[in-house]
Amino acid sequence: MNKADPYAGERLLESPFHPRQAPLNLREAWSAWNGYRFAECYYDAEYEYFCVRNACATYDISPMQKYIISGGDSEAMLNRMVTRDVTKLKENRVTYVVWCNDQGRMVDDGTIFKLASDRFMLTCGSSCVAWLKMSAFGFADVSCEDVSDKIAALSFQGPTTCAVLKRMGLDGIETAKPYDIRHFPFGRGPLMVSRTGFTGDLGYELWIDPALALELWDRLYAIGADYGIQPYGEAATNMARLEAGFIMPGMEFNEALKTVHLEHDHTPFELNLGWLVDFNKPHFNGRSALLAEKQRGPKYVLTRLDIEGNKPAEHSWLYGNKRCTKEIGYVTSAMWSPAAKANIALAMIRSEHLKGEIWAFIDYAKELRQYSKIARCTVKDKPFWAPGRARATPPADF
Amino acid sequence: MTQLGHYDSIIIGAGHNGLVCAAYLARAGQRVLLLEASDSVGGLASSREFHPGFKAPVAHSVNHFSKSIAVELGLKAHGLVIDVGSVPCVGLSPEGKHVFLNGAELRGVSDDEREAYARYSRQLQRFARALEPFWLKTIPRIGPNKLGDMLTFGHMGLNLRRLGKADLREFLRVFSLPMRDLMDENFDSDILKSLLSWDGLIGSKMAPRSPNNAVLTLLYRMVGTTMSGGVGALVSALEAAATAAGAEIRTDARVQRIRVSGSASGLRATGVELGNGEVFEADWVVSSADPQTTFLSLIGVENLEIDFTNRIKRLRCKGYVAKLHLALNSSPTFGGIEDSGGRMIIAPDLDSIEFAFDDAKYGRWSEHPVMEITLPSVHDASLAPPDQHVLSAHVMFVPYDLQGGWNEATRDALSERIIDTIERYAPGIRQTVVGRELLTPADLEHAFGVTGGHWHHTEMALDQMLMMRPTYEAAQYATPIPGLYLCGAGCHPGGDLTGAPGHNAAHEILK
Incomplete structure (x- = not known):
C-alpha cells in the first residue's frame, strides 16, 4: 500500500489533457467516467452548449473505451458480433454500430474505425473487454487489445471546427466527408482525425498519442482563440446529443449484460435503431431473436x-x-x-x-x-x- | 468441388449412436448416409488391431444397452442374443479374499453384508426403474412447453411420487451423495465398497468423496440389457441393422466441415464437406461427434451465437481413463478366479480410488493405479489367435494433461506400472505379454476424434445432464442451426453403449 496516500488506487485518474483542462474548470464541476476525472461542465453548461452550436468546442473523450481488433479474422469476428454489415465498411471509414447478446438485447453501442483490411478500432462508452473476449473465442487469427489508455482523444465540435483544423495545417481536411478518417503528421507522431461526433453538428474527433496530447491542445487553442474555442463537459454534450436524437446509455438504454430484471434492457428495434440491423447478413449475434422481434414488432x-x-x-x-x-x-x-x-x-x-x-x-x-x-x-x-x-x-x- | 447426391439425412460418425440413429432414420424411409472418418465402424466400440493378430475395442463391455432399441432394431435377427444374464464382476483382493458379484448373487462377504446388499440393491433397483423411461425420452427444455413436454415432466413427477414417501425421501437424500457416504452407510468390506462404487465413478472426473452424480450414473447403468458376443457383436449387429434398413455407410470419409448456408431467414445446415473436397447435401445433418468438435470445428463460431459458443467452450471434456491392451500368448490365470469372463476390479479400498484421483487432479498418474479388467477374447474368439488372449484394462484417473506431457517414456512407465499391478493378482502374466498398447486420454482424442479423449464426450455431471446436456438450446438434439442435430454421447442421457442418444435424436428428427 502506498503510505503517502492509502487511497491511491481509488482516486480518479487524470486524462492526458487534464493539465490544460483543470485551470479552465472554473466551477470545479468534476464527475467521473471509466475511472477518469471528467468535467460535468467548465463554466456554464448552456454557455458551452452555445459554443458547440455557434463556434467550436472540445470535449475530452480520452476516457472512452478503445480497442484495436486486428488479425486475419478481425473482420469476421466483428461482423458476427455487431448487427451491421462490417464487410461493407471501407478503409479509413467509421460506422456506428450496436451489438446484442444471444437474445437480441443490446449490449452496447459504439463506433468501428476501419484502419486497414485487418485492423479495426472499436470505441464504446464502457468496458467491453469481457464481451470482446467471448466474441473472439474460436477465431484463429484475431487479437483484441485495450488501447483506452494509449490513445488520447478530443471531440472537436461546432461550425468553425473545419476552419480551425485547416489553419492548423491539416491539409485537405475540408474534403473529409462525414465518417471519413484522415491521417496527418503531428509533431513527432501521427494524428488521426475522424469526421465524427456526438452533437449532430459539424465536428471531428482527434486521436493522438497521449505524449502529444498537450501539444495538440495548445495548437488547437492557439488557433481556435479567434474561432470561439471553449471546452465543454458532459452536461452540454447531453443537450447537444438529445437535440440530435442520439441515445445515451443509462438514459435511453441499459446495457443488457448489466441489467438484472427481465426486459429492462432493450432491443435495437425498441431504440428505433432497426436501420442498424442488417438481415441481409446471414448471421450475427442475436439474429434469430431480432428477426422474430422484427416480425412481431417491438413492445x-x-x-x-x-x-x-x-x-x-x-x-x-x-x-x-x-x-x-x-x-x-x-x-x-x-x-x-x-x-x-x-x-x-x-x-x-x-x-x-x-x-x-x-x-x-x-x-x-x-x-x-x-x-x-x-x-x-x-x-x-x-x-x-x-x-x-x-x-x-x-x-x-x- | 464435386456434388454427390442429396440425402434426407447425413450422420457424422459411425459410432454406435450414429449407427442406431441411421438405422432408425432409414427404417422410417429416409435416404441416409453415414460417414465415418476411420476405416471401420463402431467408434470407441470398434475393434482395432493393436498387435499383429490381436484386436480390442476401447469400450470393452456391453452391460446396459437399451433393450427396447435392441428389440425395435431387430438385433436378434442380426445375430445378437439379448438378456444373457448379468455380467459377473469380481472385486480382486490382494490377499485373495475376492468378492464375487453376479446379479443378485454376492459371495466372499459376511452374511450381514449379503443381507445389507440385498436391501441396498432392491432399493436402488426401484430408483433405477423409476428413472428408466427417461433415458429414452427427450428431456423438455425449461420454458414454454408443448403438451408432450408437459406429459414427460408429469410422467417424471408421477414415477418419483409412485416410489412412495419413504423411497422418495431416500432418493432425494442420496441422489447427489458421494459414493463414499453411500457405501459407508451400508457396508463394511473395503473390496465390496470399491466394487459397488465402480460403476458410479468410472469414466467421470469423480472420486468416492465427490458429491455430484455418481449415484445417478450408477442408476443409469443399472438398467438395460446384456448381450452375447461382446462389443464386436453389438457393433456388427447395429451395422447390419442400419444397412438392412437401407442406410449407406462410408468409411474413410472424414467430415471437414458442416456446410451452412445463409438466407434472409438465417442459417441452415445443408450438408457436409469431406477432407478430400467431396460434398454431400442433406435436409438433416446429424452429428455424433462430441459437442465441441461439432460446434467449434465443424460448424465454426462465426455461425454461432456468442453466449452459446462460450457455453460449448466451457464444457468439461477432459477424459480421466486410459486404456491398456495386452496381447497374451496364453490364457491368463488370476489367483482365485475360475471364470475370467466377467469384469475384474482392482481397487483394494475406496481410498485407493480417491488417491489415484488426487494424483490425476494435479496432472500425475498414480503409483497405485485402479482399474477394471476384462478378457474380451473369452467372448469373441476373433480378437486373438487360437488359445491366446487379449487383456483389456480401463485404468481410472490418468490425466489428459500429464505434467510434462505424454511421450513414449511416460507411456512406457505407466504401462509398466499397470502391468506390475496386474501381476500381483495374476502372477506370471508379464511373461505372457507379447504386445501391448496404452491409450491415454490424449491418445484417445487423437485416434477417435473425441475432444479430451472423454468416454462420454463431455463430463456427465449434474450441470451437464438432462435438459442441460450438452447445454441449453442444444439439449433436445436440435441445435441453434436449423437442420443440424446432435446424436452422440454429448446429448442426454450420455455416454456408454446404450444407444439412447442415437435413438432419441432420430425420434426428434422424425417428429
Whole structure:
C-alpha cells in the first residue's frame, strides 16, 4: 500500500489533457467516467452548449473505451458480433454500430474505425473487454487489445471546427466527408482525425498519442482563440446529443449484460435503431431473436416528442388520454431545445399507442413548490436538429 | 468441388449412436448416409488391431444397452442374443479374499453384508426403474412447453411420487451423495465398497468423496440389457441393422466441415464437406461427434451465437481413463478366479480410488493405479489367435494433461506400472505379454476424434445432464442451426453403449 496516500488506487485518474483542462474548470464541476476525472461542465453548461452550436468546442473523450481488433479474422469476428454489415465498411471509414447478446438485447453501442483490411478500432462508452473476449473465442487469427489508455482523444465540435483544423495545417481536411478518417503528421507522431461526433453538428474527433496530447491542445487553442474555442463537459454534450436524437446509455438504454430484471434492457428495434440491423447478413449475434422481434414488432419504440409548453418533461409518465388513466410509456430524456426552440423529449412508448394521443404528466418545481401539468405531445419523425452544415463537404470556411 | 447426391439425412460418425440413429432414420424411409472418418465402424466400440493378430475395442463391455432399441432394431435377427444374464464382476483382493458379484448373487462377504446388499440393491433397483423411461425420452427444455413436454415432466413427477414417501425421501437424500457416504452407510468390506462404487465413478472426473452424480450414473447403468458376443457383436449387429434398413455407410470419409448456408431467414445446415473436397447435401445433418468438435470445428463460431459458443467452450471434456491392451500368448490365470469372463476390479479400498484421483487432479498418474479388467477374447474368439488372449484394462484417473506431457517414456512407465499391478493378482502374466498398447486420454482424442479423449464426450455431471446436456438450446438434439442435430454421447442421457442418444435424436428428427 502506498503510505503517502492509502487511497491511491481509488482516486480518479487524470486524462492526458487534464493539465490544460483543470485551470479552465472554473466551477470545479468534476464527475467521473471509466475511472477518469471528467468535467460535468467548465463554466456554464448552456454557455458551452452555445459554443458547440455557434463556434467550436472540445470535449475530452480520452476516457472512452478503445480497442484495436486486428488479425486475419478481425473482420469476421466483428461482423458476427455487431448487427451491421462490417464487410461493407471501407478503409479509413467509421460506422456506428450496436451489438446484442444471444437474445437480441443490446449490449452496447459504439463506433468501428476501419484502419486497414485487418485492423479495426472499436470505441464504446464502457468496458467491453469481457464481451470482446467471448466474441473472439474460436477465431484463429484475431487479437483484441485495450488501447483506452494509449490513445488520447478530443471531440472537436461546432461550425468553425473545419476552419480551425485547416489553419492548423491539416491539409485537405475540408474534403473529409462525414465518417471519413484522415491521417496527418503531428509533431513527432501521427494524428488521426475522424469526421465524427456526438452533437449532430459539424465536428471531428482527434486521436493522438497521449505524449502529444498537450501539444495538440495548445495548437488547437492557439488557433481556435479567434474561432470561439471553449471546452465543454458532459452536461452540454447531453443537450447537444438529445437535440440530435442520439441515445445515451443509462438514459435511453441499459446495457443488457448489466441489467438484472427481465426486459429492462432493450432491443435495437425498441431504440428505433432497426436501420442498424442488417438481415441481409446471414448471421450475427442475436439474429434469430431480432428477426422474430422484427416480425412481431417491438413492445416499445423510442420516439421523439415535441411537447407543448416549456416545462421539460424529465422522468414524466406518458398517457394515451388527457385524463391520464391509460399509461403508455415514459420519457427517457427531455429539455428545452434552444436550437429547435421547442420542448423536446425522447420517450419509450408502447408500440400500439404510437398512433393515438400522447399526453405527458409533467412534475416541475418553482421556488421550492411542486407543480404538475398535463401537456400534449406530438411525435416528430425527423431529428430536432440536423443542420445542413453537419453533412456539407467542404464545410463553410470562417 | 464435386456434388454427390442429396440425402434426407447425413450422420457424422459411425459410432454406435450414429449407427442406431441411421438405422432408425432409414427404417422410417429416409435416404441416409453415414460417414465415418476411420476405416471401420463402431467408434470407441470398434475393434482395432493393436498387435499383429490381436484386436480390442476401447469400450470393452456391453452391460446396459437399451433393450427396447435392441428389440425395435431387430438385433436378434442380426445375430445378437439379448438378456444373457448379468455380467459377473469380481472385486480382486490382494490377499485373495475376492468378492464375487453376479446379479443378485454376492459371495466372499459376511452374511450381514449379503443381507445389507440385498436391501441396498432392491432399493436402488426401484430408483433405477423409476428413472428408466427417461433415458429414452427427450428431456423438455425449461420454458414454454408443448403438451408432450408437459406429459414427460408429469410422467417424471408421477414415477418419483409412485416410489412412495419413504423411497422418495431416500432418493432425494442420496441422489447427489458421494459414493463414499453411500457405501459407508451400508457396508463394511473395503473390496465390496470399491466394487459397488465402480460403476458410479468410472469414466467421470469423480472420486468416492465427490458429491455430484455418481449415484445417478450408477442408476443409469443399472438398467438395460446384456448381450452375447461382446462389443464386436453389438457393433456388427447395429451395422447390419442400419444397412438392412437401407442406410449407406462410408468409411474413410472424414467430415471437414458442416456446410451452412445463409438466407434472409438465417442459417441452415445443408450438408457436409469431406477432407478430400467431396460434398454431400442433406435436409438433416446429424452429428455424433462430441459437442465441441461439432460446434467449434465443424460448424465454426462465426455461425454461432456468442453466449452459446462460450457455453460449448466451457464444457468439461477432459477424459480421466486410459486404456491398456495386452496381447497374451496364453490364457491368463488370476489367483482365485475360475471364470475370467466377467469384469475384474482392482481397487483394494475406496481410498485407493480417491488417491489415484488426487494424483490425476494435479496432472500425475498414480503409483497405485485402479482399474477394471476384462478378457474380451473369452467372448469373441476373433480378437486373438487360437488359445491366446487379449487383456483389456480401463485404468481410472490418468490425466489428459500429464505434467510434462505424454511421450513414449511416460507411456512406457505407466504401462509398466499397470502391468506390475496386474501381476500381483495374476502372477506370471508379464511373461505372457507379447504386445501391448496404452491409450491415454490424449491418445484417445487423437485416434477417435473425441475432444479430451472423454468416454462420454463431455463430463456427465449434474450441470451437464438432462435438459442441460450438452447445454441449453442444444439439449433436445436440435441445435441453434436449423437442420443440424446432435446424436452422440454429448446429448442426454450420455455416454456408454446404450444407444439412447442415437435413438432419441432420430425420434426428434422424425417428429
